[in-house]
Amino acid sequence: MSQAVRRALARRFGSAERSDCEVLFFLETPLEGTAAAPASSSAPTVSSASPPQALATDASGRVLLYVGLWCPKERPLAEALLRFLYSGDIDLTTVSDLLRARPIALRLAIEGGVEACDSALQMLTASQSARGAHARSFVEELWTCRGLLPEPASSAGADPTGPALRQALMAACRSAMARHCQGEGEGGDMAAPGLAAGPAAGPAAAAGLAAARPAAAGPAAGASPSVGELLGFAFEDALAVLNDGVALRQLQSLPAAALEALLASEGFGTDDEASIVLLLAEWHAANAATAAQGDTMRLLLRHIRWAHVSSDFLSYVAPRVAWLGVSWEHAAWLSAYTRAPCDNYRQAMLQQEYGSPGEHAEYAARLRAPCRPAARPLGVRPFSVAAEEATKLDEARMLSTGTRTFAMGLAWHVYLKETRSAWGAAFPGKDVTMCLRKGDDMEQLDFGCGVRAVGIGAIAGVSCKASDGEDAAQWWAQYLRDGRLVGEVVWSA
Structure with missing residues (x-):
């Protein structure tokens, strides 16, 4: 027309x-x-x-x-x-x-x-x-x-273009905030909420603010949101950043003051505080020179809410990373503190651990920092492997599907391996399911519920092997699509 x-x-x-x-x-x-x-x-x-x-x-x-x-x-x-x-x-x-x-x-x-x-x-x-x-x-x-804003996943297909629109808008927000923080990082509102209370405050001030208002509440009427609130809105949650290469690079480009404001934001979500530690580790790896200057890492680490880090991460990962400053003994103490049955028991643990009243008060305030908002579930993570590679597996070889998912402070990979026995189950989240496409249907394989422990030894596997005397090529054919083994890992929590 x-x-x-x-x-x-x-x-x-x-x-x-x-x-x-x-x-x-x-x-x-x-x-x-x-x-x-x-x-x-x-x-x-x-x-x-x-x-x-x-x-x-x-x-x-x-x-x-x-x-x-x-x-x-x-x-x-x-x-x-x-x-x-x-x-x-x-x-x-x-x-x-x-x-x-x-x-x-x-x-x-x-x-x-x-x-x-x-x-x-x-x-x-x-x-x-x-x-x-x-x-x-x-x-x-x-x-x-x-x-x-439309939801990331549409409801019964009612808004088919909504998720893509949201993704485009949030990507533009992240890009805009990254440019703003790089170019105008000296602004007065760049500081995290806890800085006004002095170097010992850390997340204590954030804890006080969260206790005084709901986490979702914004600034007072007519007031502009702080840089921390805008960063928390733009980057959404730790899983969204860790599992998006572009978003992760944008976060790594933030100056230390902007990252501190983000970590102090009550709007920035996560599945577990361990993923916040992993996010900080990614920034540390990309900004080694900046991280080594003065008190940069000490100021950033003040915003880690250790009481909400999983015991698995505390027991197996944190003590091995020197710049985190968490010894094996302190990791064990933190793990016991998070499992304490009541507040009186936790208070007694703090008094026994810290003799100095000042140190005790500071650390107690940090441990009282509230849990961050829950991150959105990761949903479906597809994978595929060439059929020729899958049929050549033996017990001495593992075949990577090229799938990597960050959750619970760890990177999770899907591998194919021929094995005659499998032991030690370890899967993140409350419910993780792997599905293999068999013809026009998806064959579902459930991996337990509520198991979060990091396994020592082999991770429990799924049997995908032709029985003795059966033609391997014919057996694999039922799982193939266009010459590839196709499947997906479903993260429902």
Whole structure:
């Protein structure tokens, strides 16, 4: 359609003389189980509400088009979407309006409306997030309407483009914050919340703040979010960073002060505090010269919440890393402290461990720091191996699938190995499942529930071998797709 025709159709919209229908807006009750929140708050849940219905005509014979709204504030957004049907252009220019319009377009079944909002959002993101010194303002705008962002995984396919849009918006936020921190890292709000209380405060101040307000609460009305809050929003959680190479490189590019602000943020989530330690180790490896300067690592380590590090990590990993400063004895003490049955028992342990009142008070405050928000589950991690390689396995050889997943402070790999016996089970999380594709179906193999221990020796394996006398090539064929063994590891917790 030519631009001239588009403009002509757009002029007909809102004109009583030239219009082909009359739009009547009315308030409807959302379906049971949906959220009828006003447009200024979190995004309403997408329901199966009917699209606009033409049920009658007026005195002049024009069709009456009834459009149901959930609240009056939806009207200008619905009008913009109806205008889009005529002109092909979405007349919305702010991030918040476009994010609010998406669920309305889904609910009203506006053909092409969601895609138009997505395209406009990505164009707006590309222009605003690349404005150098002004990049932070874009992140602040997105932060203020973070409740409107689509979920990473759509609900029953109701929002098929939502996860990809969220991924693009969050990637732009990370890039913008990384540039801002590198270029304007001297800003006054770069410091972590605990710094104002002096060098001994660390996460103690963060603990006090968290006790005074919910973790999800933002700054006071009218106040701008701190760099730490924006970094926590942009990087989301430790698993999202560790399992995304681009996000990890962006975090490694942060100056020490920005990383400290991120670690002190109450909005930055994780599956286990051990993953925060691993994140710090990745930054340390990429910034060895900076880490060796002065008190850089001591200041960063103050924000590790050791009371929430898993006993497995404390027992097998932490004492082996010299710069963490955790001896074998102290690791054992921390492990016992986290398993203590009550607060009185923990207090007695602290008094026995630390004789100096000052040292005791400082460390007690650090151990009282609250648990970070839970990271989003990793979900499905696919893998595949060439059939020729898989059939050549023997007991002396392990074949890597090239799959690496970070969780619980460790890197987890999927290997294939022929073995006549397997012992020692160790799998992260509460429920980890491996699935192998067998024909058109997925054959599921469960790895226990709630087992977190790091195994000593061989990790328990899954038998994938033809029996004696059976043709190996024919046996493997049922698991192959395009000449490859295809499977996935499902992280449901």
